[in-house]
Amino acid sequence: MRLDREQAGALLGLIRGRRVAVLGDVMLDEYLFGEVSRISPEAPVPIVRVSRERAVLGGAANVAANLKAVGAEPVLVGTLQDDAAGRRLRGLLAGLGITQDRLVVDPTRPTIIKTRVIGQQQQMLRIDREETDPFSAAAVDGLCRSLEAALEGVGALIISDYAKGSVNAPVMDRVRLLCARLDIPWIVDPKPSHAPLYRGATLMTPNTKELTELSHLPAKGDADVAAAGLAMVEALELKGLLVTRSEKGMALFTPEALHREPWLIPTEAREVFDVSGAGDTVIAVFAAAIASGADWKQSAMLANAAAGVVVGKMGTATATPEEILRHYQDQEAI
Template sequence: MRLDRPQAESLLRRMEGCKVAVLGDVMLDEYLFGEVSRISPEAPVPIVRVVREQAVLGGAANVAANLKALGAEPLLMGTLQKDAAGDRLLGLLGRLGISISGLVLDPSRPTIIKTRVIGQQQQMLRIDREESGPPEAAVLMGLKDRLERALGEASALIVSDYAKGTVNEPVMEMVRDLCAARNLPWIVDPKPAHKTLYRGATLMTPNTKETTELTQRAAKSDAEVAEAGRSLMAELGLKGLLVTRSERGMALFAPDGAHTATPWMVPTEAREVFDVSGAGDTVIAAFSAAVAAGADWREAAMLANAAAGLVVAKVGTATVTPAELLAHYHEQEAN
């Protein structure tokens, strides 16, 4: 089962302008693109001659970029420092028209940077510059203030956790209380080390590896995914689960009679895979924006699946637009 073009067009129209809050670790993703023609005489490593550089939004900021590209209105919350990387990050957000009012300055830690070295269209190395850990008291208070304001406007909340410190127990206690009081869905892209922080979430979007780590169970076959998913939902009191399975598509556990215990298997729509960086950000953005616009979970999962299939065909952290999605559905109809 797939969305047809009129269904997709209607859903994308309803998503336009929907406010979706995003809480998580904000990062700058740098890409150094180069050519490789020889091995270094100093060590057995390739020499990359850099010919082009690119900086894009990463982490929770990339989720916000994906929401914006889809036509939704992201309310981004996180921390950064007023350093060179922070200034570049603010500039990128400004160019996309994403509000920075939910960001909190943290002078104690540098803005997170992930630098990827790409040679001959292959990622060869990643360099991370970060200091993880819980934020100081003043920064924590700032995050709570931004969270309360954002959830007064939003139709859904995304928690984009990279285990760098923004997502922590005091903040998540507030998320649970505010979302319960306002009947807001909150959807988590998890880090297994933070499993207990996600108790009571509306839905989580782990990949196969994360599902295995979260449950200590194999999660490769359909039967294994079903068993691991049921276990995780019961343990954390989740309403639903969307397991992304790379070339096997997705498995959706939804709070209806048919798909609570036995997931609905969504086949992949990816035809070419160049780079999976940020694909999880695209999935959670598309799914959450669709839910915020009133879509049922199966419609949201189908849209997210199509968006993921398009974004993995692009090199680097990328986004998908409504025009690209509609072209995809038009092509499906033609075939």
């Protein structure tokens, strides 16, 4: 079973305009591109002569960007500071037409910045500027109030956890309460250290490394993934699980199959250039499809195709409906 181009087009049409909330760690991703021609006389490290730079939305903000790119309407919930990075981040959100009404200004925490140095088309260094101490009571309260307002009229909630503090116990208690009351599916891109916070989620989207860390079981072959996935579903009382497996595609655990036999989806990628941000694309497209009324298998197949587009790009990226449909056209031509 595989979506064809016509089916994918119909599903992308249903996604257009669907509201999806995103709760998580909002970041600014910076890229410095340059040439390397010599080693520093000060230390045995390469000198990168920067020729250009680029800033894009990162973390939960990149999930919102992926939702917008595919035609959905994201409602972003997270924190930032009114600093240079925060203002730059707001400018990028405004440029994409992403609402900022539910962002919480936290004066105690600088806006998170991840700077990647690229020399000769290879990442040579990443510099992280962040504060990871627990959130203040005022910031937690602000997030909870913002979340409640953000869930009005949405078809799904994405939890984009980068373990920077936005996803914490009080906030997740509010997620469970509100999503149960409003009957909203909530889908988690997890961090293994936060596993207890995800109990009762509708679905999680770990990669195989994260699945191994979450379940404490190997997740290399199909049988391993099936066993580890079942253990994860039972331990956290999940309704389902979507495991991303790089070149092996995906494995989807659904309630209909009692989670015992995952549905295996082969990869859609023809050329892998950069996998950074691909998980954001998967969860964004899957959630948008769920919000539009698609079933889990259809949603997973469309997310798989979108990821196949994104890994062929350099750096944090998104996939548009046109690119996804062109991808289907290219695949059908093989």
